[in-house]
Amino acid sequence: MKKIILFITVSLMLVPASVKANEGMWFLMFIERLNHRDMQKMGLQLTAEEIYSINNHSLKDAIVQFNGGCTAEMVSKEGLVLTNHHCGYDAIAELSSEERNYLKNGFWAANRKEEMKPKSLYVRFFVRMDDVSKRILGVVNDNMSEADREKAINQEIAKIQKENDGGGKYTVSVRPFFQGNEYYYFVYQDYKDVRLVGTPPESVGKFGGDTDNWEWPRHTGDFSMFRVYADKDGNPAEYSPENVPLQPKHHLPVSLKGVQENDFAMILGYPGRTNRWMPxxxxxxxxxxxxxxxxxxxxxxxxxxxxxxxxxxxxxxxxxxxxxxxxxxxxxxxxxxxxxxxxxxxxxxxxxxxxxxxxxxxxxxxxxxxxxxxxxxxxxxxxxxxxxxxxxxxxxxxxxxxxxxxxxxxxxxxxxxxxxxxxxxxxxxxxxxxxxxxxxxxxxxxxxxxxxxxxxxxxxxxxxxxxxxxxxxxxxxxxxxxxxxxxxxxxxxxxxxxxxxxxxxxxxxxxxxxxxxxxxxxxxxxxxxxxDQKQLEDGFAKSFRLLVEGLRESKLNTIQYPDANSTLRLSYGKVNALPADKRNDAKINNYTTMDGMVKKYKKGDDEFDMPTKIIEMNKARDYGQYVDKDGSMHVNFLTDNDITGGNSGSPVLNGKGELIGLAFDGNIEAMAGDVIFDPKLQRTINVDIRYVLWVIDKYSGAKHIIDEMTIVK
Structure with missing residues (x-):
């Protein structure tokens, strides 16, 4: 699965300062207190309640963890879920054969009966979270060994999980943060009947291969689409022909307006791991x-x-x-x-x-x-x-x-x-x-x-x-x-x-x-x-916990957000260009075009081959309603959001909460970003949602999929 790594300048750690606007992977429950005013200044038009609410539907209800390692989003009232091609790669390969090679040739189900169920695939919906730091830290003391401390904490965690699992309806996870100085619990609901709806051919979904991986400019259609099924009452159920498409509490509207430099961009997802406190x-x-x-x-x-x-x-x-x-x-x-x-x-x-x-x-x-x-x-x-x-x-x-x-x-x-x-x-x-x-x-x-x-x-x-x-x-x-x-x-x-x-x-x-x-x-x-190794590890675990506690207490490190650990987070920033690059034909180096993609074409090459149909459609400027106002077909674009591996497939949203792209990679200049963040170098590489829709509709002829979605023109 893709780990998107981000990087930061050396000076930030030499002289601690307040967190930059685009730095941080934030808990949704603290958005109103810590981030909402800053986000509004940058272009957010939603209330904090519209982003995260326990009692009412909100953006968080449209975001799912995809098969334990990526992120995906609900994009229709009939359970359509969109993620990266590389996130669906294993399932697509499993369903493929030499005779029906969906990985190589692509696939779009003409109707619900043609949608295919991989052996094991699930999505996880986030229900709620809460702070249990005082409760858990109340059962430990400084005189405990690390083993005794771990035992006491695990016993308390088991109690919290049982209290909140709804009699087995929910999955409850209690996780440590700030190296064990805080604890929060998360309640999830898992759906296991998830079926492949469609995927572009590998020459689109993985265009550029290993050569372009972690590089900019990119021209990759890194997306695939699935559908979540439930029983007739909307509850999770094992696969059955009797199951029906899930009607999610919220699905994302899709914007055709495109993006421009300095536009607000918000990403919700499940970043896997950062180590911003690493010694x-x-x-x-x-x-x-x-x-x-x-x-x-x-x-x-x-x-x-x-x-x-x-x-x-x-x-x-x-x-x-x-x-x-x-x-x-x-x-x-x-x-x-x-x-x-x-x-x-x-x-x-x-x-x-x-x-x-x-x-x-x-x-x-x-x-x-x-x-x-x-x-x-x-x-x-x-x-x-x-x-x-x-x-x-x-x-x-x-x-x-x-x-x-x-x-x-x-x-x-x-x-x-x-x-x-x-x-x-x-x-x-x-x-x-x-x-x-x-x-x-x-x-x-x-x-x-x-x-x-x-x-x-x-x-x-x-x-x-x-x-x-x-x-x-x-x-x-x-x-x-x-x-x-x-x-x-x-x-x-x-x-x-x-x-x-x-x-x-x-x-x-x-x-x-x-x-x-x-x-x-x-x-x-x-x-x-x-x-001796166990003793070394025990001493390190305690000292690392105290280092983080002391750095926060002394204000020598002002990071307010916890490290990523596969829990739902929000990051925000803006569309942000890199310095001009002669390899990119775009007018501003914050997006790429289909013209640039065609220039990379190498017939028969494993990484840079492409369907001749795309070349012909690009020559004819057959872009339909997905064309940018500059007359070109935009493929990928850059934002300066703070994300990492696990954010693959995360929705990129504008200030209205409308889908404008899918995050899928980071730039190689920012490779150290899980350790130290650089607002000058860090970029998130995203698939423009208009290119996604163009591939589904114009190239693949699967307009019935587009018709399911809520399109905002």
């Missing part, structure tokens, strides 16, 4: 140890996947989503290394921490805060090598299915062998389903080569920290030969061999299986912590 040592560790290992490990897996994907379209479909996700983070992490290094972010943070340490060691603060900075720095210095090792190992198990699958399936199979016939009969359906799912996107020749390549890399680069005994032994020989021999002997080499084992299970077979032994050792190595 200098953590930034240094990421730049010098963790991220370089991540980049190298990801590239190793990608190279093998790409080789097989290029040779076979069936394999390409199987691994399309996995490859896209790996490639996205590969480029992201390299961009983070470059940006954080270029702007000396760690040095800036260290300067702030030096000021804090001076404040912390004043007589009145020393007992509580005196050792905070030294404890944090000690933690990072002693875990740098481990962070590199862990990143190599994590990329092994993320890109090599054989790295984790034998252990995850094997533990269940071991339990199965030890049960009697009656209990086995009860376990069999669940195990069979798990096996089918595990091998649904699996190609053995590719998996063998990925495992061999990743083992070779890990054994070489992870050795300074220490390797599991199994890997040390394999490293004495040839990795390819080991993998070939191991898969020949292992029941986990194919789905059929695992299913055959279920028919005649024998105790001891799994425990001796070479891939199970390897997988178990790898996962044990990743999870294992010595007593």
């Amino acid at each position: 200098a040592g953590g930034i240094d560790q990421n730049v010098k140890f963790a991220y370089p290992a991540w980049v190298e490990g990801a590239k190793t897996g990608m190279d093998v996947m790409k080789k097989y994907m290029s040779e076979d379209e069936k394999v390409n479909l199987l691994y399309a989503s996995k490859y896209a996700s790996t490639a996205n983070y590969w480029k992201n992490r390299q961009g983070m290394i470059d940006a954080l290094s270029k702007f000396g972010t760690a040095k800036t943070k260290a300067g702030q921490e030096a000021k804090f340490d001076k404040w912390a060691n004043q007589k009145e603060n020393k007992a509580k805060y005196g050792n905070v900075v030294s404890t944090i720095n000690n933690f990072y210095s002693k875990t740098n090598e481990k962070s590199s090792h862990d990143s190599y190992l994590q990329q092994l198990v993320r890109t090599a299915t054989y790295g984790v699958l034998p252990m995850s399936l094997g533990n269940g199979l071991i339990a199965y062998t030890k049960e009697n016939a009656t209990k086995r009969a009860e376990m069999l359906p669940r195990l069979t389903e798990g096996i089918e799912d595990s091998y649904a996107e699996f190609y053995a020749p590719l998996e063998k080569d990925v495992l061999a390549a990743q083992l070779n890399l890990y054994a070489t680069k992870g050795a300074p920290y220490g390797l599991p005994a199994t890997v040390k032994e394999i490293a004495k020989g040839d990795f390819k030969k080991y993998v070939a021999d191991a898969t020949e002997k292992s029941i986990f080499s194919s789905k059929n061999r695992v299913l055959e084992f279920l028919k005649n299970p024998k105790e001891g077979v799994i425990e001796a299986d070479p891939l199970y032994v390897l997988s178990s050792d790898l996962m044990k190595q990743l999870r294992n912590k010595t007593d």
